[in-house]
Amino acid sequence: MRSRLLLAIVALALLAAACGGDDDDAGDDTTTTTAAPETTAAAADLTKVALIIGTPINDLGWSQAGYEGAKALADAGEIELEVIEAGEFETSAVTRVLTPLLDEGFELILAHSFSYGDALTEIAPDHPDVGFAWAGGIAGTADNIADYDQPFYQAAYLAGILAAGVTETGILGGTAGFDIPVCHAQLEAFVAGAKEILPDAEGINIYVGSWIDAVATKEAALAAADQGADVFMSCGVPEGTFEAVRERDLGMFSYVVDQSSLAPEQTIGSMIWDLSVTFGKMVDDIEGGTFMPGKFYQDGVTDDALRIDLNPDYAGEISAEALAKYEEVLAAIKDGSFEVPFDGGL
């Protein structure tokens, strides 16, 4: 019987350790990153903003883009920022993380994931004075819920033009976790952009079926490479893709943030999502009392929320024709004379 008791204790301890690991995560992160200027006289006047992200702030992707955008505002002294790494995407868990914040006087809650939409819908009506925003990209707004778009396809079109100035096969490769409109449009625009220079350009786009399976992603990219793709772009699964690109010494564009550290010699450029633009507009709206009813913020290339940063070490390898076309189309997008076609699939 004694061993039974012992085992029960061990099992409980393990269970606690397993669950405790998660709690530690959340607890830690709640307190780690307060990026606000600590005590300035104006602190009291600054808009109090909380950013909720599902993965670490240094995920070299989606969450990092959100963090860098919000941090830029905090560093500029415009907001008082708290970053909460929820480590979760389930609605009930996110609700649990969000609820305590609402007693702390936050004026704007940035829920930086599509998956957080349901949690906001649950919570927001009970807190009409707080502004909420989520990365829906589907105009999913309510009285105090704003939505912000991710028009990656606009920058991907520009990347496609540059890719056409690099590719030897005329075949571009694209990887994404799932076939969702944001990704579908991005990868299709990448090929469409290449056709500005190479009318016969083809795209091999593969949907891996997972956002986390880097091995499957690498294999997907290798499959595309085996069939001739030599310049890549990824929507949401860049790491495995970069690994394949590095192994085969091909070319690639970063996704959302500068990921050139993953393959310094193979990175042609980076599609940068500068969320300080959109978050800044929201903060202005909160301060000006115009946040409600919630808007659908659609900031793209025109607003400098999306841009392509070229890798200086790679610039010499892009054809002059492609670089000229890139500048031309960029200017046309900005002055409104050209609109990048959106193909979200279905």
Next chain:
Amino acid sequence: MDWGAIFSGAGIIALLNAGIRLAMPTALAAVGETFCERSGVLNLSLEGMLLAGAFTSFMGGYYSGNLWVGVLAGIGGGLAIGILMALLSVTFKTAQVINGIVLVLFATGLTAFTYNSVFGVTTTPPRFDSMRPLEIPWLSSIPGVGPVLFEQSILVYLSVVVIVAVSWLLFRTRYGLTVRAAGEKPTAVDAAGVNVDRVRWVATLVAGAMAGFGGAVLIVGQLGFFRDSITAGRGWVAIALVIFGRWTPLRVFGGALLFGMTDALQLRIQAAGGGIQSGVPFEFFQALPYLVTIGVVIVATARSRDDAMPTALGETFEKESKTKAE
């Protein structure tokens, strides 16, 4: 769609290569699990073993700069979960199913937490160059089979050796007979004077070591970096493959290869433009490996009359004398 791109000579070779790469980590875990289940321990912690192995192999490889240290560390990581599993399931005799699930949660949380604690906030994620394929001289130049069988990472060859060795151990040695008996009729093993618990301990450690090796193949042999939950459910697929292979190591290995090949094929079908442009939802292609595997299981079980599942699978063994003493 362009089937030629997939089924040309070069296309087939690339496909088979990819299939073997995709299959190997799962195959190692599945064959280890087969050995373990044959002894009567239903080890559901397999995903945790793989993940722990992936994590420790990354840490070992990253800090030592030596890929072989990474491989050994990976085996150690899987063994660590194996020790916990054996301690709970064999020594303390708690419910095996629960132990397994708890250990998966434990490994998931612990690896993610440790990785984040160690590497903290950095925009340059730590990585190392994974092992490059090794071309076996002469053999790799055989047309057709050469590039498929003899241009793999050395870890792939080692995996095959380990898998064949485990199969031989289980069916061609006295010890293997004891292991199988412990899973079929532990009382008989006990009556023959063999310590059932010790046999099950060893079998659980074999599963841990092999799954840990599988995690190392994933990281050291393919990726060179670690992310939370990087094994992405391969351990659960491996458990299904044990049933698929009817608790026979080589059949389980065959199942893993079939699964890996179908997975490689579906990625290539998508790449050949048949996927998205054809209007067939890409989810169909992703389901393909599972559909094929389920199909084969149905055919295989319908045809065989014998019940291959170890009779005492999942049951803890209590010595009779002990029970009487209580």
